[in-house]
Amino acid sequence: MKKLLLLLLFIPLVSFGQTKTGLELCIQYQKSFSAFSTEKEANESLDKILNVIGASKNFTLVPCDDISNALAVTFKGERFILFDEAFMRKLTQLTNNWSSLFILAHEVGHHINGHTRDFLLATVLDDQSLEDRRKEELEADEFASFIVSKLGASYSQIEETIDLIASNESDLYSTHPNYDKRIAAVKKGFDRGYSDSDTSSSNTYNSNENSTEYINKGEIKPNYENPRGRINASYGNWYSSKVYPLEKMLHNQTDPFKKKEIKDSEPIKELVARTQGKSLSHYGSKNVEIGIKIQNYTNNYVDWNDGNGKEEYLYIPNKSFHIELIGWADYPKEIEYSQTNRTYATFEYVIDGKFSGQFVTYIGWTDMFYDFENDKELEEPIKVPIELQFNGWLYKSQQKENYEFVERLKAGKKLYLRFGKLFNWNGYKNENTGEYDTSKTSNKYQIPKYTYEFDLTGSSKALNH
Numbered sequence: 001m002k003k004l005l006l007l008l009l010f011i012p013l014v015s016f017g018q019t020k021t022g023l024e025l026c027i028q029y030q031k032s033f034s035a036f037s038t039e040k041e042a043n044e045s046l047d048k049i050l051n052v053i054g055a056s057k058n059f060t061l062v063p064c065d066d067i068s069n070a071l072a073v074t075f076k077g078e079r080f081i082l083f084d085e086a087f088m089r090k091l092t093q094l095t096n097n098w099s100s101l102f103i104l105a106h107e108v109g110h111h112i113n114g115h116t117r118d119f120l121l122a123t124v125l126d127d128q129s130l131e132d133r134r135k136e137e138l139e140a141d142e143f144a145s146f147i148v149s150k151l152g153a154s155y156s157q158i159e160e161t162i163d164l165i166a167s168n169e170s171d172l173y174s175t176h177p178n179y180d181k182r183i184a185a186v187k188k189g190f191d192r193g194y195s196d197s198d199t200s201s202s203n204t205y206n207s208n209e210n211s212t213e214y215i216n217k218g219e220i221k222p223n224y225e226n227p228r229g230r231i232n233a234s235y236g237n238w239y240s241s242k243v244y245p246l247e248k249m250l251h252n253q254t255d256p257f258k259k260k261e262i263k264d265s266e267p268i269k270e271l272v273a274r275t276q277g278k279s280l281s282h283y284g285s286k287n288v289e290i291g292i293k294i295q296n297y298t299n300n301y302v303d304w305n306d307g308n309g310k311e312e313y314l315y316i317p318n319k320s321f322h323i324e325l326i327g328w329a330d331y332p333k334e335i336e337y338s339q340t341n342r343t344y345a346t347f348e349y350v351i352d353g354k355f356s357g358q359f360v361t362y363i364g365w366t367d368m369f370y371d372f373e374n375d376k377e378l379e380e381p382i383k384v385p386i387e388l389q390f391n392g393w394l395y396k397s398q399q400k401e402n403y404e405f406v407e408r409l410k411a412g413k414k415l416y417l418r419f420g421k422l423f424n425w426n427g428y429k430n431e432n433t434g435e436y437d438t439s440k441t442s443n444k445y446q447i448p449k450y451t452y453e454f455d456l457t458g459s460s461k462a463l464n465h
Contacts, residue, residue: 045100045101045104046059046061046104046108048101048151049101049104049105049108049147049151050108052150052151053112058079059072059080059081059108059111060078060079060080060081061080062080062081062082063082063084063085064082064084065084065085066084071107072107072110072115072116073116074116074117074118075118076118077118079111079116081107081108081111098148098153098157098158098161099160099161099164101148101151101153102145102148102161103161105143105147105148106141106143107140109140109142109143110136110140112143113136113139113140115136115139115140130172130173130174130175134171134174134175134176134177134181137176137177137182138177138181138182139185141182141186141189142185142186142192143189144186144189145158145185145186145188145189145193146189146190146192147189147193148193149189149190149193150193154407154410155187155190155407156404156407156408156410157407157411158186158190159183159186159407159408159411160411162182162183162186163179163354166178166179166182166183167179168180191400222246222250222268223244224247224250224251225251227244227247227248227251228243228244228247230242230243231243231465233462233465234458235458235461235462236455236457236458236459236462237455237456237457237458238273238274238457238459238461238462239273239275239462240271240272240273240274240463240465241272241273242270242272242465243269243270244268244269244270245266245267245268245270246262246263246266246267246268246298247268249262250263261303263298263299264298264299264301264302264303264310265302267296267320268296268297268298269295269296270293270294270295270296271293271294271295271465272291272292272293273291273292273294274289274290274291274292274326275289275290275454275455275456275458276288276289276454277289277415277453277454278453279450279451279452280450280451280452280453281448281450281451283448283450284330284448284450284451284452285327285328285329285330287327288325288327288328288452289325289326289327290323290324290325290326290415290417290454291323291325291387292321292322292323292406292409292463293321293322293323294319294320294321294322294463295319295320295322296318297314297318297319297320298318299318300312300317300318301313301314302314302320313393313394313395313396313398313399314396314399315396315397315399315400315403316399316403320399321399321402321403321406322389322393322402323389323402323406324388324390325347325361325387325388325390325417326387326388327385328363328385328419329385330419330447330450331363331385331419331445331447332445332447333365334445335363335364335365335445336364336365337362337363337364337365337366337386342364343362343363343364343422343442344361344362344363344422344423344424344436344438345360345361345362345363345419345420345421345422345423345447346358346360346361346419346420346421346423346438347360347361347388347390347417347418347419347420348417348418348419348420349405349415349416349417350415350416351408351409351412351414351415352412352413352414355408357401357405358420359390359391360390360391360392360436360438361388361389362388362389363386363388364385364386365383365384365386366384366386367382367384368381368382368383369381390402392434392436394434395434396433397433397435406463409459409463410456410459410460410464411460412456412459413456414453414455414456415453415456416451416452416453416454417451417452417454418449418450418451418452419447419448419449419450420449421438421441421442422441422442422443422444422445423438423439423440423441423442424440424441424442426438426439426440
């Protein structure tokens with residue numbers, strides 16, 4: 001019963017006046033198995049959800065104490081969403097502000113998809129199978145994820161809600177699917193929410209203060225008359241720096257053709273956040289850092305060739321994500337970096353023991369002719385490992401993977417990273433998505449698999465700097 005209660009919906013809704021019918025329904029439901037602060041907030045939340053799909057407001061929200069739950073039901077021909085205010089507040093405290101909207105959208109999804117049956121009849125006549133019920137839950141999850149992604153929730157915020165309410169135990173005898181199935185439905189809805197977006201007018205997305213992807217309008221509005229300088233900050237173990245390239249490049253620029261060329265190719269704002277990791281082996285590299293670069297653009301594309309090089313690869317509107325590994329030197333110096341003959345490698349990562357994935361990059365050593373630490377030229381070049389660019393970034397699917405990784409960093413505590421394998425270039429599995437074909441494993445060099453640990457304390461603030 002406890003699992004059932006958790007797996008249904010939960011929203012910190014408001015205190016509504018109960019109608020006679022609503023009170024009767026609440027009493028009936030309380031017998032069956034015996035947070036928002038104002039009515040205005042609850043109705044505004046429901047309005048937001050319905051506005052996304054252009055649906056009419058024909059649901060009644062009814063507070064129902066001591067049921068430790070929330071659910072969508074039909075009663076005497078009317079559609080209701082019942083909720084236990086205390087239960088909803090507790091769930092929000094354990095997750096984030098988006099859980100309330102996700103849960104409410106999930107219940108609305110049951111109504112929209114025609115899942116609800118009359119409450120009194122269902123208790124005696126409902127012969128629906130558990131498999132069908134699980135299918136309906138997945139449809140409601142997908143709907144809810146689609147809605148809140150449109151409203152500005154990040155993937156990790158939705159994921160955090162599912163983490164709390166689902167597990168990977170067998171769902172054979174449950175009304176609700178297991179975690180893997182639910183998170184797959186959530187991803188499907190989230191992806192559809194962004195792929196269907198009109199990114200040229202993503203005002204809701206850009207102005208929602210509850211989202212980690214919230215964009216401060218003042219931050220991305222160029223100030224051409226008084227260009228801003230570099231701004232540095234430290235958060236926990238993370239160092240963050242942001243600059244405004246477009247302002248400097250367009251300061252005093254009068255040529256309209258040059259202006260357009262620069263606006264199409266240069267970011268308004270560029271944020272770089274880094275943290276140093278440590279090897280869990282005494283033999284690993286000593287100065288390894290992971291870096292995240294986030295760039296905000298004027299348009300939802302980047303054009304590096306004056307109209308002939310337009311790249312529409314951005315997954316999040318007007319924003320690109322890059323992941324770098326700096327200072328990793330666990331491979332032989334004979335692997336030289338070359339534009340024409342690259343050596344490719346995979347890296348594996350785990351965040352908090354829950355999320356795992358793989359990056360693809362190319363590796364190599366290169367000659368350096370300048371000593372940046374002492375600010376002087378070198379008489380003889382020295383070999384240094386190149387900064388590894390993880391995953392590529394010129395495909396929307398690569399940007400999606402990078403974005404989801406960044407979101408998990410923000411919510412995580414520890415990142416673990418290690419070298420996977422070398423492979424020979426064999427093109428892409430899919431030219432349209434940029435998914436690398438890593439099947440041609442190379443054993444030419446033996447590279448140790450040292451694991452590196454990165455403390456994620458402060459990552460969320462650094463990446464939102």
